[in-house]
Amino acid sequence: MFWLREIFGWILVAVALVVLRIGINLALNTEDTKIVEASMVLFAALGILRGGILLIRISTTARICQMDRDADRNG
Amino acid sequence: MIEPENLRSAAAVAEPANAQRPDDLNVVDRPGDNIPLTLLLQLSVFTVVGALLLVLAPEGPWSVRLLIIALVFMTLKRWGGVLVLILVQGDLLLREGREFAGLQGVTGILFVFVVVAVLMFVARNRQLLQQTASSSLFRQAKTLLNAPAATGDNLTEADSSAVALRIFASGLRALFILHGCVAISAILIAMLPDNRELTRSLRSAVDADPPMVVGAAIFVAIIAAWIVVSEISWRQMTPSQARMYQRSIFVKLHYRDLRMVVLRRLKLRRRRLAATSSQKNNDTQTTTAGGVTATRWNPDSKWD
Numbered sequence: 421m422f423w424l425r426e427i428f429g430w431i432l433v434a435v436a437l438v439v440l441r442i443g444i445n446l447a448l449n450t451e452d453t454k455i456v457e458a459s460m461v462l463f464a465a466l467g468i469l470r471g472g473i474l475l476i477r478i479s480t481t482a483r484i485c486q487m488d489r490d491a492d493r494n495g
Numbered sequence: 496m497i498e499p500e501n502l503r504s505a506a507a508v509a510e511p512a513n514a515q516r517p518d519d520l521n522v523v524d525r526p527g528d529n530i531p532l533t534l535l536l537q538l539s540v541f542t543v544v545g546a547l548l549l550v551l552a553p554e555g556p557w558s559v560r561l562l563i564i565a566l567v568f569m570t571l572k573r574w575g576g577v578l579v580l581i582l583v584q585g586d587l588l589l590r591e592g593r594e595f596a597g598l599q600g601v602t603g604i605l606f607v608f609v610v611v612a613v614l615m616f617v618a619r620n621r622q623l624l625q626q627t628a629s630s631s632l633f634r635q636a637k638t639l640l641n642a643p644a645a646t647g648d649n650l651t652e653a654d655s656s657a658v659a660l661r662i663f664a665s666g667l668r669a670l671f672i673l674h675g676c677v678a679i680s681a682i683l684i685a686m687l688p689d690n691r692e693l694t695r696s697l698r699s700a701v702d703a704d705p706p707m708v709v710g711a712a713i714f715v716a717i718i719a720a721w722i723v724v725s726e727i728s729w730r731q732m733t734p735s736q737a738r739m740y741q742r743s744i745f746v747k748l749h750y751r752d753l754r755m756v757v758l759r760r761l762k763l764r765r766r767r768l769a770a771t772s773s774q775k776n777n778d779t780q781t782t783t784a785g786g787v788t789a790t791r792w793n794p795d796s797k798w799d
Contacts, residue, residue: 433722441715448707473722478744480730481737488734 422486425479432472439465611676615669 443461446454732740746753 433719437715437719440718441711444711444714445708448711450707469722473726474744476726477729477740480726481732481740484730484732484734484737485741488737 422479422483425475426483429472429475429479432468432475436465436469436472439468608673608677611680612673615673615676 439461443458443465446461447458
């Protein structure tokens with residue numbers, strides 16, 4: 421069951437990277453630079469990235485705990 | 496301080512409808528309980544939701560529309576307004592917002608009013624909707640037919656005026672909230688960019704200068720690599736470290752709840768301690784006044 425959360429976390433990380441790239445492009449566009457919009461987009465991207473990493477870490481540690489408990493039960 | 500009226504009304508709520516009441520208790524029924532107003536409201540909401548869903552997606556075939564309506568009604572008990580909101584949003588997205596003629600002018604305002612009102616009602620009256628969904632239609636119809644005769648005897652003039660005042664106040668409040676929600680929605684919708692404008696700005700965001708694009712791609716790739724490496728190293732932790740991390744995350748996520756619980760317990764303990772010490776002082780003064788100097792042991796001074 422923890423695999424699903426980890427996959428969802430990786431999806432969130434990928435989405436965050438895409439949004440991050442869009443935000444950087446907004447800031448780097450020399451013809452029409454949009455700093456304020458880029459900051460908002462980057463803020464959102466960092467939030468998504470943080471959520472995704474948290475989800476991955478929680479699912480990883482939960483799986484380690486579960487494996488340890490199963491090993492204790494078996495022997 | 497609980498007032499007697501509240502006690503009586505609470506007793507009227509707690510008592511089953513078919514239970515026999517002793518005459519000397521003189522329990523006053525809550526006037527709103529016997530009026531089938533809530534039932535009428537529920538039926539009207541169901542009708543409005545059905546009509547709304549029929550208006551949505553007029554290009555779609557009837558079978559699909561009826562299927563969607565049945566789906567919404569069946570899941571209204573569990574999902575509440577979320578499903579209705581998702582359907583409305585999906586329909587608006589398919590129509591591409593401003594190009595839909597039905598959303599312009601007075602009809603559009605009425606449409607938004609109805610949608611927001613239905614969503615507010617569904618979100619507010621989840622329990623009533625669940626009761627309606629779980630009880631049979633025949634029983635409801637019977638209640639609706641029998642209710643007016645039963646309510647006429649119990650309602651006094653003061654009760655009916657109080658009910659009317661309460662209904663008027665709640666209706667006025669709901670109207671204010673509804674107007675506020677619609678005004679905020681209108682402002683937000685007006686602030687949203689047009690479809691073409693949005694596409695153009697997104698394209699300009701993606702099509703930056705080539706050297707800059709390469710720099711942005713490298714930066715994002717570095718971040719991605721850093722995340723992957725840190726996650727690989729994260730998997731090397733021992734079970735005890737994993738347990739500690741789980742506990743710390745649990746405390747972090749539930750920090751506010753835990754803080755509230757601990758503060759309340761501390762407050763209770765302080766109160767008990769203050770009460771016990773004041774009682775102890777009183778006891779000491781009493782025994783000293785009687786000529787006995789020995790300190791009495793107070794069993795209530797122990798607190799957990």
